[in-house]
Amino acid sequence: MDVLKPEIVLVDGRCYRFFDSTSWSQNRELGSYEEESFQATYDSDQEVCDGNIEIFAHSGGRYKHSFHVPRAIYPFIIGQRGATKKRFETETKTTIQVPKQGEDGDIIIIGADRRKILSARNRIDLLVETSRKKMPFTHFLSIPMNKDNIIRGFNQFKSEVLNKTAKGARGVNESIFQTDKKLHLTLDVLKLLDNEERKLAAKKLLACREDIIKPFLKENGPINIEVRGIECMNDDPAEVNVLYAIIVDKDGYLQDLSERIVDYFVEEGLIQRQYNRVKLHMTIMNIRFSKKDDDESANERMRETFDASNILKVHKNTFFGKTTLSTLHLSQRHTKNDSGYYKETEKIEF
Structure with a gap:
């Protein structure tokens, strides 16, 4: 069925069919410079030219093209014992230069004509x-x-749950509660693999304040955020992974602004939308909080649950507090700054 319905991948407006091997799902943690099982089909007509790619004359009548790729991707380009790079070079009749392990730099493609270089780049x-x-x-x-x-x-x-509401309930203990100084709303997530990508995202956040947030607040006024009530991420209250507090957004302004902010980053290619809309919520309990990253696999953690039946019943209208929207952070996962919140790559206030 994978052959009949392969994954479709969009790269710079081009559409490719990607046949993924089951080896990825069986072994997600690849060692350094291990080759990805990779097959792809190409439309040669799309490889003839690309106005966004600069190709310059090189010595010996050849051509040269260089471009940036995050260091974390180098192992996939090289492959085990250089197999992937060698295959690309053979198929496209080019030479591909990748910075040495631990070094930064550009990928360089050298070939006899532009078409071959474009083929390798694609x-x-x-x-x-x-x-x-x-x-x-x-x-x-x-x-x-x-x-x-x-x-x-x-x-x-938290005190009421531990000492009264869910005292003795399966899986409920202090370790699964969010750290109070890390309470937050997540609009969306990003993969920023090197300093260049972090700088681009930080620059986009600063531009977002001027292009999106300030005009919106000028038109609609300050946005008040009320946190009241709780819900879980699944249908069975006795088998819960995540419990979150509900964000009350009566006029819909916070939802509207959040969608515009995420779309602003999507346009730059910094966010790939996973869902149709932003889910506004404040996580307060999560089974993963009790585990270290290296304790066990993510799949094992996701199978664990806690019984939130009575918590959901007693605290369905619990009031947590109110605030006014005034800041937005580009936060780093699994970090903590001096104040106890996540370290920020950039933040804006308005």
């Missing part, structure tokens, strides 16, 4: 896109909710 672009999909998210756009009144409301909720 193959590498497709490999980069498919490889990137396998890599974890590194950053997220966050609205901090660690205000004093919301922290008090959260800690009161």
Whole structure:
């Protein structure tokens, strides 16, 4: 069925069919410079020219093209014992130069004519896109909710759950609660694999303040955020992975602005939308909070649950607090700054 319905990958407006091997799903943690099982089909007519690719004359009547790829992608381009790079060079009759392990720099393609260089570049672009999909998210756009009144409301909720509401309930303990100073709303997640991509995302956030956020607030006024009630991420309250507080957005302004912000980053290619709309919520309990990243596999963690039946019943209208939207962060996952919140690559205030 994979052959009949292969994954479709878009790279710079081109559409490719990608036949993924089951080896990816069986072994996600590849060692250094291990080859990805990779097959792709190409439309040669699309490889003739590309106005966005600069190709310059090189010595010996040949041509040269260089472009940036994050260092984390180098192992996929090289492959095990250089097999992927050699195959690309053979198929396109070019020479592909990749910076040495641990070094940064550009990928350089040298070939006898422009068509062959474009062919190699297109193959590498497709490999980069498919490889990137396998890599974890590194950053997220966050609205901090660690205000004093919301922290008090959260800690009161936490105390009541542990000492009364869910005392003795399966899987409920202090370790699965969010850290109060890390309370936040996530608008969407990003994969920023090197300093160049982080700089681009930071620049986009600063531009977003001027192009999207300030005009919106000028037209609609300040946005008030109320946190009231709780819900879970699944249908069975006795088998819960994540419990979150509900964001009350009566006029819909916060939802509207959040969609515009995410779309602004999508246009730059920094975010690939996973869902049709932003799900506004503040996570307060998550089974993953009790685990270290290296304790066990993500699949094992996702199979664990806790019983939130009585919590959902008792706290369905619990009030956590109110705040006014005033800042947006480009936050780094799995980090903590001096204040206890996530480290920011960039942040804006408005």
